[in-house]
Amino acid sequence: MLLDPGLDLTLRPMRYPQFYEMYRAAIRNTWTVEEVDFGTDTADLQTKMSDADRHLIQRLVAFFATGDSIVANNLVLNLYEHVNAPEARMYLSRQLYEEALHVQFYLTLLDTYVPDPDERAKAFAAVENIPSIRAKAQFAMKWLDSARELGPLHTKEQRRKFLLNLVCFASCIEGLFFFGAFAYVYFLRSRGLLHGLAGGTNWVFRDESAHMAFAFEVVKVAREEEPDLFDASLAERIGQMIDEAVACETLFAEDLLSGGVAGLSVRDMRTYLEFVADQRFIQLGLPVRYHAKNPFGFMEQQDVQELANFFERRVSAYQIGVTGEVSLDSAF
Numbered sequence: 061m062l063l064d065p066g067l068d069l070t071l072r073p074m075r076y077p078q079f080y081e082m083y084r085a086a087i088r089n090t091w092t093v094e095e096v097d098f099g100t101d102t103a104d105l106q107t108k109m110s111d112a113d114r115h116l117i118q119r120l121v122a123f124f125a126t127g128d129s130i131v132a133n134n135l136v137l138n139l140y141e142h143v144n145a146p147e148a149r150m151y152l153s154r155q156l157y158e159e160a161l162h163v164q165f166y167l168t169l170l171d172t173y174v175p176d177p178d179e180r181a182k183a184f185a186a187v188e189n190i191p192s193i194r195a196k197a198q199f200a201m202k203w204l205d206s207a208r209e210l211g212p213l214h215t216k217e218q219r220r221k222f223l224l225n226l227v228c229f230a231s232c233i234e235g236l237f238f239f240g241a242f243a244y245v246y247f248l249r250s251r252g253l254l255h256g257l258a259g260g261t262n263w264v265f266r267d268e269s270a271h272m273a274f275a276f277e278v279v280k281v282a283r284e285e286e287p288d289l290f291d292a293s294l295a296e297r298i299g300q301m302i303d304e305a306v307a308c309e310t311l312f313a314e315d316l317l318s319g320g321v322a323g324l325s326v327r328d329m330r331t332y333l334e335f336v337a338d339q340r341f342i343q344l345g346l347p348v349r350y351h352a353k354n355p356f357g358f359m360e361q362q363d364v365q366e367l368a369n370f371f372e373r374r375v376s377a378y379q380i381g382v383t384g385e386v387s388l389d390s391a392f
């Protein structure tokens with residue numbers, strides 16, 4: 061079984077070809093930070109944005125400064141050990157590379173947006189010093205640390221605790237904290253601002269959607285192989301965890317929007333987070349909890365080009381006639 065302890069090496073016969081296909085799909089979606097053009101972002105920050113907008117961006121950058129490193133650490137320290145199939149570990153290796161790419165992207169963003177070295181250092185210290193970011197980091201660390209103490213997954217309860225870590229990182233951190241962050245980016249883009257950040261975010265968004273799809277597939281396989289793992293206590297603990305994540309991210313919204321950003325309210329942000337959280341319950345095969353509708357039209361439509369793979373994207377950049385829009389909702 062997938063969660064049996066060990067370091068399985070057998071690729072033929074392959075037990076989980078879906079993980080291998082996810083690995084291959086990820087390879088086709090390779091992008092580089094050097095392709096992101098931050099050319100107009102600096103001028104936007106200096107001349108087109110209010111102090112309240114700049115506060116929002118400053119906090120967002122501070123979250124991004126460490127967010128993907130925390131995810132990468134959990135991949136190496138917990139997921140890689142316990143998801144015991146070589147084809148799944150190939151996917152995790154690829155995901156680790158993508159997380160490094162995200163770290164590089166956000167580092168480049170920070171270097172571009174925050175020229176002052178002391179301010180940059182403060183962004184990295186935000187996990188300690190800024191309460192709304194500290195709360196999110198502590199939430200992540202709690203789950204990261206508790207999984208590190210598990211050892212080999214011999215018992216059902218150990219496996220449930222591991223699944224809670226997996227669900228936390230997929231549903232709450234990649235699937236809620238990052239999705240919340242992307243909403244601010246797309247809100248600013250809807251006002252014609254920060255196209256460099258939005259361009260790179262399109263690719264990070266696609267990567268995170270794939271990371272979640274992998275994690276949910278692991279959950280699905282584990283559930284099929286060991287239905288008794290999914291008892292009422294696990295569902296209850298997942299519900300509490302996601303409630304806690306929504307609360308953390310709402311605290312972050314209150315901080316980001318504290319200057320009063322026209323067109324974006326904490327209330328709408330909270331509804332959006334509940335809508336996203338409901339999608340995670342659906343992906344986990346659990347009943348929805350909040351029954352929230354997406355209040356953000358700007359999150360529903362993305363350019364069709366951004367969903368194309370790397371080579372198609374390269375070609376389409378030189379073509380005219382690539383038009384139309386596609387809903388990203390169906391992809392996550």
Ligand SMILES: [Fe+2]
Binds near residue numbers: 128131159
């Ligand atoms: Fe990431």
Ligand SMILES: [Fe+2]
Binds near residue numbers: 159
């Ligand atoms: Fe990720």
